[in-house]
Amino acid sequence: MEKVIEVVGIKKAFGGNKVLEGVSFSAEAGKVLGIIGPNGSGKTTLINILSGVLTQDHGKILFMGMDISHEKAYVRARLGIGRTFQIPRAFPSLTVLENLQLAQLHSGKEVSIESVLKRVGLYELRNRYSDKLSLAQGKRLELARALMLKPKLLLLDEVFAGMNPASIREVSEVIKGLKEEGLCIIMVEHVLSALMPFVDEIIVLADGRVIYWGDKYGAFKEEKVRRAYLGEKYSSFRV
Amino acid sequence: MLKLLPFIFVVGCLFPLFANPYWFRIASSVLLLSSLSYAHNLLFYFLGYPAFGGVAFFGLGAYTFSSLYSKGFPLIPSLLLSMLIPSLSALILLPIMLRLKSHYFAISTLAFQVMLMELVENIEFFGGTKGYALNLSHHANIIAYYLFLLALLGLFLLVILLERSVFGRTLKAIKEDETASLTLGINPMPYKLSMLVLMGMSLGFLGGAFSLWSAYIDASTVFNPTLSVKTFFVLILSLNSPIYGPFLWSLFFEMFFETLWSNFPQMHGILLGLGIMLLILAFPRGLKWKRS
Numbered sequence: 001m002e003k004v005i006e007v008v009g010i011k012k013a014f015g016g017n018k019v020l021e022g023v024s025f026s027a028e029a030g031k032v033l034g035i036i037g038p039n040g041s042g043k044t045t046l047i048n049i050l051s052g053v054l055t056q057d058h059g060k061i062l063f064m065g066m067d068i069s070h071e072k073a074y075v076r077a078r079l080g081i082g083r084t085f086q087i088p089r090a091f092p093s094l095t096v097l098e099n100l101q102l103a104q105l106h107s108g109k110e111v112s113i114e115s116v117l118k119r120v121g122l123y124e125l126r127n128r129y130s131d132k133l134s135l136a137q138g139k140r141l142e143l144a145r146a147l148m149l150k151p152k153l154l155l156l157d158e159v160f161a162g163m164n165p166a167s168i169r170e171v172s173e174v175i176k177g178l179k180e181e182g183l184c185i186i187m188v189e190h191v192l193s194a195l196m197p198f199v200d201e202i203i204v205l206a207d208g209r210v211i212y213w214g215d216k217y218g219a220f221k222e223e224k225v226r227r228a229y230l231g232e233k234y235s236s237f238r239v
Numbered sequence: 240m241l242k243l244l245p246f247i248f249v250v251g252c253l254f255p256l257f258a259n260p261y262w263f264r265i266a267s268s269v270l271l272l273s274s275l276s277y278a279h280n281l282l283f284y285f286l287g288y289p290a291f292g293g294v295a296f297f298g299l300g301a302y303t304f305s306s307l308y309s310k311g312f313p314l315i316p317s318l319l320l321s322m323l324i325p326s327l328s329a330l331i332l333l334p335i336m337l338r339l340k341s342h343y344f345a346i347s348t349l350a351f352q353v354m355l356m357e358l359v360e361n362i363e364f365f366g367g368t369k370g371y372a373l374n375l376s377h378h379a380n381i382i383a384y385y386l387f388l389l390a391l392l393g394l395f396l397l398v399i400l401l402e403r404s405v406f407g408r409t410l411k412a413i414k415e416d417e418t419a420s421l422t423l424g425i426n427p428m429p430y431k432l433s434m435l436v437l438m439g440m441s442l443g444f445l446g447g448a449f450s451l452w453s454a455y456i457d458a459s460t461v462f463n464p465t466l467s468v469k470t471f472f473v474l475i476l477s478l479n480s481p482i483y484g485p486f487l488w489s490l491f492f493e494m495f496f497e498t499l500w501s502n503f504p505q506m507h508g509i510l511l512g513l514g515i516m517l518l519i520l521a522f523p524r525g526l527k528w529k530r531s
Contacts, residue, residue, distance in 0.1 A: 053418055073421035082422075089419040091412045102412055105405055106424035145423060 001028040003065075004153050004184035005050070010059035012045055012208075019045045020056070021208040027201075029152070032175070032185045034195050034216065037205035038228055043188040044086055046205070047157050050186070051083040052076040064152065078107060082146030083155035086188075088138030092131035096122055096141055099130055103148035111148050119177075120144045121170055135162040140171065153184045160191040168194045204228065241399070251388050255381050263384070267452060269486075269493045270387035271445065275466065276473040276485035277394035278441035281434050283474055284481045285401060287414040288337070288431075291345040291467050292352030296325035296439045298461035300446025302359055305371035305456050318386075321447030322440040329439030330432065337431050349464075356462035370457025373450060383452035390445055391486070397437070398482055410434065472515055476522055 005027050012020040020042045027033040035043050048054040050061060052073030061069045068076055090099055100113045117123040120140040125133065130141060139159055146154060156175075160168050168191070176198050179185060189195040202219045204212040206228035212219050219225050254266055275297065282288045304321035308314065336347045360368055373379075401407035412420045413427045420427065450456050473492060477484025495514060499507040 051422055053422065072426075073418075074424050074426045077422050077424040085419070089416050091408075091415045091419070093411050093415060094408055098408055101405065102408060102420075102425070103423045106409070108424070149424065 001030065003027070004029050004063070005186070006060075006062040007046075007050070008060040008062070010046070010049060010056045010061070012042075012049060012054065012056050019208050020049070023059070023205070023208070023210055025203055025210060025213055027153075027184050027186055029184050030179060030182045031200040032179050032187060032198055034199040034202045035186060035188045035205060036190070036192065036195075036202060036219070041205040041228075042208040043205055044157055047083065047155050047186070047188055050153075051081055051155055074106075077149055080149060080152040081155065082149040082151035082153070084139065084142035084146055084157055084159055086157045086161070088133075088135065088142050090130035090133070090138055090141050090145075092129065095127050095129055096133070096144075097126040099141060099145055100148050103145045107149040109148070109150035111150050113148070116144050116147050119147070119174060136164070136167045139163065140167075143171070143174065147178075151183065153186070154178065156185065156187045156189075158188055158190060160189060160194045172198065244395075248388075248392060252385075255384055263380075265493060265497055267380070267384050267387060269490050270384065270391050271449065271452075272469060272473065272493060273486040273489035274387055274390040274394055274445055275442070275470045276477065276489055277391070277398055278438055278445065279470050280398065280474060280477070280481055280485060281394075281401075281438045281441070283471075284478070285407065285410040285414065286431060286434055287341075289341070289345040289471065290348045290438065291471065292348030292350065293438060293442060294462060294464070294466045294470070295348070295352035295355045296329060296442035297446040297449070297466065298352070298355060298359070298458070299325040299328060300443030301450045301456045301461040302366070302371070302446075303443065304447030305373060305450045306366070308450070309371055309373055314382075318444060318447045322443045325443030325446070326436045326439035329435045333435050334428075334432065337428075337435070349467075352462055352464070352467070356458045359462075360458040366457070368457065370455060370460070371450070372455045375451065375454050379451045379454065383448050386448035386451070387445070390441065390448065394441060395482070395486070402482060406430075472519075475519060 003026050007026065008024050010020050010023040011018075023042070023046060025033070035046065037043055045054065049056045052071060052075070056069070059069070060067060063076070063079060063081065066079075068079065071079075091102075094102070096117070097113065100116065104111060104113060114123065117126055120143050122137065122140050122144060125137065130138065133141060139162070143156070143159065159171060163171065172194060175185060179198065187195060187199065196216060199216050201214060202212065202216045203210055204219055204225050206224075211224050211228060212222050255263055258266065279290060279293050282290050282293070300321040303324045304317045307317040307320060332351065336344055336351070339347055359366065401410065409420075409425060410430055412423075412425065413430055417427055446461060449461065453460065469492065473485055473488045476488045496511060499510050499514075503510055
C-alpha cells in the first residue's frame with residue numbers, strides 16, 4: 001500500500017519542556033491511524049507539526065514521498081493535507097457556505113460545495129453564521145472545510161469530542177466513507193468507543209514518545225500502555 | 240442608504256458654491272477625517288492591525304507633495320508621487336512590523352511616525368523646522384475640498400467592494416484566525432501587503448491634498464499624533480459599522496469639536512477629552528449595525 005505520510009524522528013520542545021522526543025511512524029492510503037494517549041502526551045502538538053502550524057526542532061516529514069519538513073502550512077494545505085482543530089476555529093463573520101467557498105478558492109481544487117455540505121449534514125445550515133453553530137456543528141464545518149481541499153491526508157483532532165451518540169454515528173459514517181475512497185486519515189481521539197470500530201492501527205503517545213504502534217487490539221494488552229493511562233498502581237489491572 | 244449616495248455626492252460637489260467659509264471649513268474637515276478613517280480601516284477593520292502611526296504616511300505624502308509643488312512640479316504628478324512614496328515606504332518598512340500583533344504593531348507604527356517627524360524636522364532638505372509654505376491661488380482650498388471628496392468616494396466604494404467580495408472575506412478570515420486560514424491554503428502575506436500599499440497610497444494622497452488646503456505644512460502639523468487619536472476615536476465607534484460609521488462619526492465628531500471650541504474656548508480640550516471617554520464607555524464597540 002502507498003505510504004502517504006512518513007514521520008521520522010520528530011522532536012519538539014517549548015523552552016525546557018520537551019513535548020515530542022523522537023516520534024516516528026507512517027500511514028498508508030485507505031487506512032485510519034489512531035493516535036491516543038494521556039493528556040499532555042503531545043498528540044495535538046504532533047498534529048500541529050504535521051499540518052505545518054508548528055515547526056519541529058528536529059526530524060523529517062515526507063508526504064507522498066516529498067520532503068515537506070520546512071514547508072509552510074498553506075503550502076501543505078494546497079498539497080493535500082487537511083485538518084480539523086480540537087476546538088472548532090471557523091470564521092465567525094462568515095456563513096457556513098462562505099467558509100467553504102474560501103477553502104475552495106484557495107485550495108484550487110474542484111470540489112462541489114453542495115455535495116460536501118450534504119455529506120457532513122450541514123446543507124440546511126449553509127446560510128447560518130458560523131459563530132451561531134453548536135460545538136458539534138462547528139466540528140462538522142471544520143471537517144467540511146478540510147474536505148474542500150480534496151485532501152490525500154486528513155488530520156482529525158478529537159473530532160468526536162462534545163458530540164452526542166447520534167452525531168458520532170453520523171460522522172463515523174462520513175469517515176468510513178472517506179477511508180473507502182482511499183483517503184489516509186490520522187485521528188487523535190479520546191472517545192475510544194467511537195474510534196475502535198474503524199481504526200486500522202493505533203499509536204500510543206506518552207510523554208512525547210511512541211510507546212506502542214501496531215494493531216488496535218494489542219494496544220491495551222501492553223503494560224506500558226496501561227501504565228501510561230492508569231498509572232503505576234493500576235497498570236497490572238487486566239481488562 | 241446606498242441609493243442616496245449619488246444624491247449625497249451631488250450635494251457634496253455643489254456645497255462649495257453656496258456654503259459660507261465657516262461651513263466650508265467644517266465640511267472639508269469632515270471629509271478629511273472620514274477619509275483618514277476609511278484609509279486606516281483598510282488595515283484595522285479588515286486585518287485587525289491598528290496602525291496608530293499611520294499618520295506617518297499622511298505626513299510623508301504632504302511633504303512629498305509640498306517639496307515637489309513648491310519647486311514648480313505640476314499638480315497631478317505631485318499628487319501621484321505623494322501617493323507613490325508613502326506606499327513604497329509602507330511596502331519596505333512595514334512588512335517587518337506585520338509580524339507583530341495588536342498593541343505591539345500599534346506602538347511600532349507610532350515609533351515609525353515619531354522617527355519620520357524627527358527626520359524631517361532635523362534635515363534642512365525636508366524643510367527642517369520651517370516646514371513648507373506653498374504659494375497657492377485662492378482656489379487651492381476648493382481644489383483640496385474636491386480632492387478630499389474624491390478620496391472619500393473612492394475609499395467608501397472600496398470598503399463596500401471589499402465587504403462584499405471574496406477578497407474581503409479572505410481578509411476577514413486572516414484577521415479572525417490566521418492559523419486556521421493557513422490550513423485552508425491561504426497565504427496571508429500578499430493580502431497584508433496589498434492592504435498596506437492601499438492604505439499608504441490613500442493616506443499619501445490625503446497628505447498631498449491637505450498641503451493644498453493648509454498652504455503651510457510642518458512636521459508638527461502633518462505628523463501630529465492628535466490626528467491619529469481623532470481617527471482611531473472614529474474607528475472604534477465604527478467597529479460594527481465599517482461602511483457608514485466612519486463618515487457619520489466623523490461628522491458627529493467635527494460638529495461636537497466645533498461646538499465645544501466655539502462655546503468653551505478655554506475648556507474645549509478638557510470637555511473634548513471627557514466627551515470621548517464617555518462615548519467610548521457607552522459604546523465600547525460602536526453603535527450596532529446589522530451584519531452586511
